Amino acid sequence: MARELALRDALNEAMSEEMRRDESVFLMGEEVAAYNGAYKVSKGMLDEFGPKRVIDTPIAELGFAGIGVGAAMNGLRPIVEFMTWNFAVLAFDQIVNNAAKTLSQSAGQFKCPIVFRGPSGAAGQLAQQHSQTFESWLANVPGLKVVSCIDPADAKGLLKSAIRDDDPVCMMESELLYGYKGEVPEGEYLVPIGVAAVRREGTDVTLVSFNKMMLPTLEAAEELAKEGISAEVIDLRSIRPLDHQTIVESVKKTNRLVVVDESWPLAGVSAEVAYEIQKYAFDYLDAPVTRVNAADTSLPYAPTLVDEYMPNAAKIIKAVKEVTYVK
């Protein structure tokens, strides 16, 4: 039996189920307890688990991320919520220099089973500092795993896997889509980290995306179908490790690839996907790999500038027509 749940409620279920299952799991972050979460992801959790396990922190990202790392090294399984990943930049020392490196530095003695989670990506007219994506930044770092998914059922299963994972995991959510609804199965299930999902099967072109860019990507596929172009749509779900096999298999069938990625273009996720495809599906390509990224600029405030900056269905359709040579 499945029911319809919003992304925020699916994430809440994932955390609550894991906290019931394992006493060493706890949640900390700004406004996660008494306020029920800045975006209500942790609604009701203080009531159920109490202040020992659902902990409001001061606004001190570096400090509480580091406290999480220390607690993880000493046997607990912290979930550290960032109000947005933009603010987590203050904590990158702890994520990049410590969480990611503790196992290597200690030659396997100290693992760091921690989940850092929060929304990534633009969320309307929030301007330069509140609109960035961090998947490619963090996926660059060996030692970390990065998942990025807005499908409520998969996000729940991925977060549960992340909490149980013995390695540090960064979970990217979406401010705009916490209310996005989907069918979520009842009962216990996990979604493995590192496996992409084919959301729509097709034969003429492969569209690869993740997080909230899945919505304009699926919208574009729908529009293209009306014009007789059959698009296969892949949701990466995990950025590190990246499931290039699923993409390669798809491109061998469609011979064309468009990557839709809210990251900036240089050294972004789309660049990595394009590399993998030229390396492992070179002989199958009938057109250059093309990508639709956020603009190579900061994101300003005015609505016209936001529209110009963001990927959308029209831009994706245009890119697909380029690689399928349709005028």
Added chain:
Amino acid sequence: MSTVTDKTKKVRKAGATKYDKEMYLKWYELMLRIRKFEERALMLYGQQKIRGFCHVYIGQEAVAAGIESAITNEDAIVTAYRQHGTALGRGVPANECMAELMGKETGVVKGKGGSMHFFDKSRRYFGGNGIVGAQIPIGTGIAFAEKYRGTQNLCVTMFGDGAARQGALHESFNMAMTWKLPVLYICENNGYAMGTSVERTSNVMELYKLGYAYDMPSETVDGMSPESVHEAVSKAAKHIREGKGPYYLEIRTYRYKGHSVSDPAKYRTKKEVEEYKEKDPVKVTERKLLSEKIATEEEVKAIKEKVKNEVEESVKFAEESNYPDPSELYTDNYVQKDYPYIMD
């Protein structure tokens, strides 16, 4: 160098012989082990057998000795990159430390960490951290986990005077006090953040006063005397184990050498270094052992011989050990055994 020499009433003076012979001999042996180990490490660095960065603990030995005698094996320690002495204090064998400095597979972290990153889980040693101040929130988190599990253990979280200016310290102090975490913060104030003296980095030169901003009990300690360090750490540990929350000790010490082996330390005067050599914790303790007849000359000689052999043996052990196999590059990055590394 007003910070180390000033005679505020807060600075503890070395007391008379109030501890038993066994304690003095233990302190002396550990301090001598650290001194001889570090002197040998410097030589080996000169011979290029040790590479990378190498920050030695010479001059600060009494801090490690006084801490270790005042805490238990169940307590945790985390510190910065000037950490060979801290690890030896925890009981990590000299063999494993020296092999690590040479990058050998028999090192305490299999040649993967080098001088800055010794870790020993079995001895509750949470490592040497190479990012100034990064271990302060980590130590706070280690303490958080102890409180979460309801143990009586504390986490000694050590850092240098340079780290006292990092935001991480202030964020940690604030949360540790708010949540009454069992953490003992120890600033080893050796007077210099690399080449920059304490007075050049802030208007607040009395580093213990930083704790006052968070209502944390804070004191200064004479770091050239193991007795003073032991006494202060014992008192602080008692306070922490009573559930009263963190404690902060600014231990005033001195490093005789440069920041790292590549630093000739020209920012200090000869006079200053000579003054401190008079307070040398190893020499002062040795003099005390003999003048106050705590130990005989034969006993002191036997310790010297033992330590010398141990250090020489560690060099031999390290030199005869192998470097890690290149395949070790792909271990210990992830706990997940079949992690799909990108290898093209």
